[in-house]
Amino acid sequence: MNIGGHEIGVCSWSLQPANMADLVAQMRTLTLSHVQVAFLPLLQMDEPKREQELDPLRDAGITITAGMMSFPGEDYATIAIIHDTGGYLPDKMWEERRDLTKAGGKLAEQLGIRLLSVHVGFIPMSSDPRYRVLIERVRELAAGMAEARVDLLMETGQERAAELLQFLNDVSAKNVHVNFDPANMILYGAGDPIEAVKILGRHIRHVHVKDAVLSRQPGVLWGEEVPFGSGQVGPARFLEALKGVGYSGPLAVEREAGSARLADVGTAIESLRNAVG
Secondary structure (H helix, E strand, C coil), X not given: CEECCEEEEEEHHHHCCCCHHHHHHHHHHHCCCEEEEXXXXXHCCCHHHHHHHHHHHHHHCCEEEEEEECCCCCCCCCHHHHHHXXXXXXXXXXXXXXHHHHHHHHHHHHHXXXXXXXXXXXXXXXXXXXXXXXXXXXXXXXXXXXXXXXXXXXXXXXXXXXXXXXXXXXXXXXXXXXXXXXXXXXXXXXXXXXXXXXXXXXXXXXXXXXXXXXCCCCCCCCCEEECCCCCCCCHHHHHHHHHHCCCCCCEEECCCCCCCHHHHHHHXXXXXXXXXX
């Protein structure tokens, strides 16, 4: 499915599939043939089981736009809790998460995928000693990804766009870029996603289609995720902003809340169609 010059896909975890066969069945209902795949469940399988699990995707001719890494121990209950448990900053979890990410890079290479997205964690202020720690950890991962010809994509949300751009410049790795999620900017209270597209434009390699409403205490309390087209992102202006920075890659619908995921993904697709006329 192509809308406005973009291949339209879905994030596998959004549909909460029982397995890959179930994922393919739901994608067929939506007439989609592109997907971003959560890698952690696959990495937790032995190789024969993993190959068996992936067979339905191959048989259906599904294109994987990117992989997505998450980690045991990450807790999104509140912004404060994910601040302390997310990504690569917790020292006790660094080695395990480093090794999982490297394994994710190898899996991406095996599957012919060139993009692997991840929340690296909350970037400290540049004056904080932990800032340099995170830079070195991301550089180490980027070097491993480069050997597999994979780009490591930092997901937007926790930081304002200018802060993320500065971090990318300081990491200075040719294969570290951005998976842009407009709703995350709102959910975390990190600024206007449209302005963020303009700031991060040259680094955007993959995009989520997701929407949200700002909380009454931005940055302290989560905003509310809502079906795409009913929140504060604005489908038409979002697509126009992406066009303005020259992004023509895939758009993967992500829905992480609600009990009608399949219907909500369908609503997002219709919102995209309406936005392009």
